[in-house]
Amino acid sequence: MAMLGQRRQKRPATRKRLETPNEKRADEKSVLIERLAHDGRGVARDRDGKTLFIEQALPGEEIEVAIHTQHGRYDEGHVRRVIKASEERVTPGCAHFGRCGGCDLQHLAIEGQRRHKQQVLREHLARHDIELPEPSLLEGEAWGYRRRARLGVRVGSDDRIHVGYRVRGQDRLFNIEQCPILDPCLEALIQPLRALIESLEAPRRLGHIELVAGDDVAMITLRQLRRVSGDLTRWQQFAREHDLLLSVLSGDGDKPVLERLDGRPDTWPHYRALPDVPASAISVHSGDFLQANAGVNHQLVARVLEWAGVYDDMPVVDLFAGVGNFSLTLAAAGARVIAYEGRESMVQRLRDNALAAGLSARVDARRTDLADAPPGLEDAALVVLDPPRAGAQDICRVLAQHGPSRVLYVSCEPATLARDVHLLVSGGYRLVRAAVADMFPQTAHLESLVLLERQPT
Structure with missing residues (x-):
């Protein structure tokens, strides 16, 4: 899970930035956009076969490109003029699009955005020779979603x-x-x-x-x-x-x-992880992690609950538990959850949320350094993990050797998800279900959920 304000890693600085976009064109000739890169830029080749990554270009389009950054093996550019537009090109919904560092896909119809994200997940897993089951799509409003x-x-x-x-x-x-x-x-x-x-x-x-x-x-x-x-x-x-x-x-x-400074020190924003489950009400304080999209988060939590198959007193370990987004719903369904989180402030918040929901007996919130796997993972019936973008490589190495029968992995970075799933598959798990959660429409960012089951030896 990505924290508020976390920025993408910068590309290596071994490049030449042109003084103006006019210094080099693709010979003032058009190029054909072959596909979208994982970050949402169009991919083409110039007449010498050099790869071009072009902002705001769509597959099938013929464009004139302006190169603004040169590298040894590829160049980066932007659209100078669209000669032949894609049928999925739309007018961006924000006047700041193109200048703002946030959204990067507003020029692509929302259906195309979501197909692209499903394809990105497939391609990352395919690099590790892992076949992705047909992913379901968790989707909500295309605008006005970010809380x-x-x-x-x-x-x-x-x-x-x-x-x-x-x-x-x-x-x-x-x-x-x-x-x-x-x-x-x-x-x-x-x-x-x-x-x-x-x-x-x-x-x-x-x-x-x-x-x-919050909801209120x-x-x-x-x-x-x-x-x-x-x-x-x-x-x-x-x-x-x-x-x-x-x-x-x-x-x-x-x-x-x-x-x-508001005179209401005991009042904080609340939200429900599931709208029809009162016990899933969660309080968030300043600096706590909060999934940005309420509607898609409802679907994500519901899918986790569905795939978990909770039975009474089912032992579950929730890693990177935050303030209880998954722990409270699983506990309300009857599981006994050990919830690990790295920040003491959020551990305390999770305890408070469990107490307010009447679930203290079913949620054991613990603080630990999640750079390493905590003990006892093999004793669970299910491990749920929702790591930051760096993923959970060391934890997945331990799970591959001593993990439970099922693992539910929620990811905000498909590259590290694919790496970690490869570790689990190499250790005897099989990827059986997948979903893409369009948590951030108008951007190339994607959230995903996969279920892995250990195969009998």
Whole structure:
């Protein structure tokens, strides 16, 4: 699972950036887009056979390409002109598309986006000679789905205030006027937030703003580099006017102090992992992991519960358990869950959530370093794991040798999933079910779920 604000790994810096897009064209001639790369860019070849990765180009299109970055074995470019468009090309839904570093597939119809993601999962597994069962698709709204975001704040040398996201491929912020993938209650805050920040006494002391929308209430968390009492008073007034919870992280160093400024210290955003299961209600605090897409998360949790086949007192181990997204639902269905998480704050939150749901007797939340496998995995009937993008290579090595009869693996990075599934298959498991969860429409990012069963020896 990817944490809020986590950025993709940068490509190696061994490249030549052209001074302007006009310095080299593909000989001013058209190229044919053969397919989409895993990151959503079009793939073509120039007349010398060199591979081109082209932003916002779609399979089957004939385009004129502008090369903006050269490498030894391939070049990177963008569309100069579309000569023949794909039938699946659509008008992007956001005015910032192409400049913003977030969305990269708004020019492709949503059905094409989802087919591409299923194909990406197939190709990653095929590299390890693993055949993917026909993956089911977990899908929701194409817009207005994202319930968490981080807005950067920067004051330039000319005293101009920038509130928004990073420019694609750069660390520079730009002002956003809209973000239609955001939950509407969060998108509606963009303009009021900017107006407030422009009125602050010391906007340079504000680092960033985190927005989270629960099922019942939204919360903003400020990263305040230094407390400015007058500005904090303005923020309190803003929170009252918009019925928001308000937290502030202040102080220097790696461990800033979190403080509530809304007068409601016992109230936090909640969501239900399954909408019709009251025991799956989960409280999230500032900095906790939260799946960004509520509707798709409902389907993901439901699919985990379906594939788990829970029976009374079934022993389950949940690795990278977070604040209980899967643990609480499995426990409510009758399982006895040992839930491991690496961050002590989220372990405590999971305990509190289990207590509030009346599930403390069925959920044993433990803090451990998940760089290594905890003991006792072989005693479970099922292991569920939902690691960050780096995957769980060392844990899967242990599972391959001493794992239970079934493993459910939730992944936010298909490359590391394929690597880890290969380890499990080499240890005697078989991949029997798969699903692609379109957790982040309009982007090339995909979430997936696979079920593996150990084969009899």
